[in-house]
Structure formats: structure tokens, C-alpha cells
Amino acid sequence: MKRVDDFRLKLGEHELVPIMIGGMGVDISAPALALEGARLGGIAHISDAMVPTVSDRRFQTRFVSEKAKLYKYNAANSDKSKVLFDLGRLAEATQNHVGHTMQAKRGNGLIFINCMEKLTMNAPRETLRVRLCSALDAGIDGITLSAGLHLGSFALIEDHPRFRHAKLGIIVSSLRALQLFLRKSARVKRLPDYIIVEGPLAGGHLGFGMDWAQYDLRAITGEIVQYLQAEKLAIPLIPAGGIFTGSDAVSYLESGAAAVQVATRFTVTRECGLPDAIKQEYFKAAEDDIEVNMISPTGYPMRMLKGSPAIGAGIRPNCEAYGYLLDGSGNCAYITAYNREVAAHPGAKKVVVADKTCLCTHMRNFDCWTCGHYAYRLKDTSTRLADGSYRLLSAEHVFRDYQFSSDGRVALPE
Numbered sequence: 001m002k003r004v005d006d007f008r009l010k011l012g013e014h015e016l017v018p019i020m021i022g023g024m025g026v027d028i029s030a031p032a033l034a035l036e037g038a039r040l041g042g043i044a045h046i047s048d049a050m051v052p053t054v055s056d057r058r059f060q061t062r063f064v065s066e067k068a069k070l071y072k073y074n075a076a077n078s079d080k081s082k083v084l085f086d087l088g089r090l091a092e093a094t095q096n097h098v099g100h101t102m103q104a105k106r107g108n109g110l111i112f113i114n115c116m117e118k119l120t121m122n123a124p125r126e127t128l129r130v131r132l133c134s135a136l137d138a139g140i141d142g143i144t145l146s147a148g149l150h151l152g153s154f155a156l157i158e159d160h161p162r163f164r165h166a167k168l169g170i171i172v173s174s175l176r177a178l179q180l181f182l183r184k185s186a187r188v189k190r191l192p193d194y195i196i197v198e199g200p201l202a203g204g205h206l207g208f209g210m211d212w213a214q215y216d217l218r219a220i221t222g223e224i225v226q227y228l229q230a231e232k233l234a235i236p237l238i239p240a241g242g243i244f245t246g247s248d249a250v251s252y253l254e255s256g257a258a259a260v261q262v263a264t265r266f267t268v269t270r271e272c273g274l275p276d277a278i279k280q281e282y283f284k285a286a287e288d289d290i291e292v293n294m295i296s297p298t299g300y301p302m303r304m305l306k307g308s309p310a311i312g313a314g315i316r317p318n319c320e321a322y323g324y325l326l327d328g329s330g331n332c333a334y335i336t337a338y339n340r341e342v343a344a345h346p347g348a349k350k351v352v353v354a355d356k357t358c359l360c361t362h363m364r365n366f367d368c369w370t371c372g373h374y375a376y377r378l379k380d381t382s383t384r385l386a387d388g389s390y391r392l393l394s395a396e397h398v399f400r401d402y403q404f405s406s407d408g409r410v411a412l413p414e
């Protein structure tokens with residue numbers, strides 16, 4: 001019976017434990033978690049979502065209050081087209097976040113940053129270029145392009161001195177999306193160093209419609225393995241979404257995957273950025289407590305716990321402070337939904353917005369409890385304390401359980 005440890009991921013000159021901890025925004029895949037993944041010889045992500053906010057929380061910078069102050073005059077205006085990020089400050093925030101993480105890195109593993117194209121930040125190209133370039137400047141080992149097709153992303157950074165040396169990869173959910181990306185990346189003569197295939201059981205946003213349940217990670221992975229073989233492209237393939245045990249991982253490694261990307265099992269570790277009380281919500285979740293809905297303003301379905309405070313909340317948009325989902329013309333689907341409800345309930349102190357959520361504020365406050373499909377199995381990965389709460393796990397425990405377990409078993413903490 002094989003274990004994950006019987007395999008290695010070769011990425012250029014690196015030989016790694018084939019476990020990748022996925023990016024979890026906003027700061028759920030915190031530096032402490034990524035550092036453990038790298039120390040243990042795998043690859044782990046930090047997230048590039050809302051980095052100015054994350055830097056303020058961690059380094060006592062004032063990026064958010066400065067921006068909010070600058071645009072205070074616009075708060076009551078539903079047109080947010082003037083609310084722009086200062087690109088210099090954005091670069092500074094990214095360098096803080098990435099630089100401090102990379103300085104603290106130990107061990108043979110790698111730390112990548114997850115970069116979502118859907119964070120359009122009211123100036124999609126310019127802000128994405130700054131985020132990618134400043135992460136490279138700050139020494140990140142690699143960048144995973146996510147939440148979008150990223151057809152122009154390689155071209156944005158092709159002049160960066162590390163463009164051909166840093167590891168660059170993409171998350172896709174279909175062969176078609178991969179083919180489009182490869183066609184574009186051929187123009188800058190640069191293939192991705194790895195491809196993550198994310199299936200319908202993942203956490204965060206899904207690269208499918210609400211018919212997600214009709215898709216199957218094994219089938220999509222198999223199709224892409226065949227395509228890469230036919231095209232003689234030796235790019236490591238990394239499936240993600242619903243890989244819950246070491247044995248699940250081995251079954252993918254035995255059928256052509258180079259590594260696996262996992263996330264949900266790390267949400268209940270001490271190193272994960274979620275507050276401890278929310279980790280208990282993840283532990284307690286039953287299958288019925290999880291849903292896939294369309295409340296994200298990005299237009300992608302998202303999986304989350306039904307108890308998330310973000311669902312149905314009708315808070316005032318705070319784009320002057322945040323504004324990460326503004327599309328480049330000052331619009332966000334939440335602003336439209338919020339204004340509709342305010343107009344429909346004149347004089348009401350509070351409104352309920354059922355169809356969309358203010359993702360910036362709620363993700364920033366850890367009020368949107370996104371999770372993978374198998375979050376309801378987390379309770380089987382730990383033991384309970386005398387007060388009935390679940391024992392938090394160490395990232396090392398979960399990592400090593402993936403690496404060394406067999407027979408579909410999950411090791412409980414000592």
C-alpha cells in the first residue's frame with residue numbers, strides 16, 4: 001500500500017513532498033501556515049487578497065484608513081469610479097507581506113502566492129501588474145494565477161527579471177480554459193511550470209456554474225493528462241478539491257498527477273488565519289450545513305457554511321476603504337443589489353440583501369466561512385476537549401497525516 005511519501009514532485013531543480021497547501025484568502029492561508037508547509041518540504045501558499053488590509057493588521061501600517069480618508073467625500077455616492085488604489089502603496093503593502101514571509105522561510109519547501117484575477121481593484125491590469133511584480137521583487141518562490149482565465153497575466157510581467165526563473169502556475173477547471181491559457185502563454189514563449197486542476201468540491205470560488213455537481217475532478221484530470229501527453233508537454237499536473245486523506249492523494253499520484261493541492265483540512269490548524277471560534281464552526285459543520293450559492297459579486301459560485309454571517313447581511317458597501325471587487329468602471333454587483341434594497345425600503349434603518357454579499361468587508365472580518373465540500377468530515381480528524389470543543393490541530397500533524405497515512409485512515413492528534 002503506497003503512501004504520499006513514496007512520491008516526489010520535481011519542479012525545476014527542486015524535489016518536494018508532493019503536497020501543496022492551497023491559497024485561502026483573505027489571510028486564511030496565513031504566513032504561519034505557509035511557513036510550516038515549506039519547512040516540511042512541500043509547497044504552501046500565502047494569499048494576495050486584500051494585502052493592504054492584511055499588512056495593516058500585521059504590521060500596523062495605515063493603508064486602509066489612508067485610502068478611506070482620501071475618498072471619504074465619495075462614501076454616499078453609488079458611482080465608485082474615482083476610488084482607485086495608489087499603486088505605490090499597493091506595491092509597498094505586497095512587499096511587506098511577501099518580504100516578511102520569505103525572510104522567515106526555513107527548510108527545503110517553497111512558498112507561493114495565490115493571485116486572483118477577479119480582484120479587479122477598479123483598475124484590473126495596472127493593479128494586477130503591481131501585485132505580481134512586487135511579489136516577485138519581494139522574493140516569492142512562485143505565483144499561482146487563480147480565479148480567472150489570466151489570458152494577459154504572463155504578458156504583464158514578461159519584462160520582470162524573475163519572469164523566467166520564478167515558478168509560475170495556473171488554476172484551471174477545464175481543458176478548454178487550459179488550452180486558451182497555453183495559446184496565450186506561447187506568445188511570451190513561457191509555459192506554466194505547473195497546472196492545478198481544481199474540481200467542483202473545492203473551497204472558495206468554483207470555476208463551474210451552479211451545475212457544478214455534474215463535474216468530476218478525476219474525469220477532468222484524466223482529460224488534461226491525456227491532452228498534455230498528446231501534445232508532449234511535460235508540465236506537472238496538480239489536482240485539487242475534495243482530496244481529504246493521504247490515500248485519496250495517492251490514488252491521484254498513481255494516475256499521473258505530480259502532486260495534490262489541499263486546503264480544507266488545514267482550516268482547523270493553529271497556524272490557519274481564521275479566529276479559533278470560527279475553526280470550531282468548521283469542525284462542527286454537518287453535511288447539511290454547507291451550501292454552494294451565488295452571493296459572491298464575482299459571479300462565480302462559492303461554497304460556504306450556511307451559518308456564515310455574510311449571508312443575507314445588508315451592510316453599506318465600504319469601497320472607499322476596500323473596493324477590491326470594483327470592476328474598473330466603479331461597479332460591483334453588491335453595490336447594485338444594496339442600492340436596490342435601499343430604494344425599495346425608504347427610511348429603513350437596516351436592509352437585507354439576500355442575493356449578493358459585500359465580500360470585501362465580510363472576508364476581511366472572517367464572516368464568510370468558505371470551505372470545501374468535505375468540511376463536514378473535519379470533526380473526524382480531531383478529538384474533543386472536556387468542554388466539548390474540538391482540539392485544534394497543528395499544521396505539521398495534518399501535513400504528515402497526508403504524507404504518511406494509508407488505507408484511507410486519518411490520524412487523530414495525541
Ligand SMILES: Cc1cc2nc3c(=O)[nH]c(=O)nc-3n(C[C@H](O)[C@H](O)[C@H](O)COP(=O)(O)O)c2cc1C
Nearest residue numbers: 022023024025146202203204241242262263264372
Ligand atoms: C477557506 C478557503 C479559502 C479559499 N480561498 C481561495 C482563494 O482565495 N483563492 C483560490 O484560488 N482558492 C481558494 N480556495 C481553494 C483552495 O486553494 C483549494 O484549491 C481547494 O479548497 C482544495 O480543496 P479542499 O479544500 O477540498 O482540500 C479556498 C479554500 C478554502 C477552504
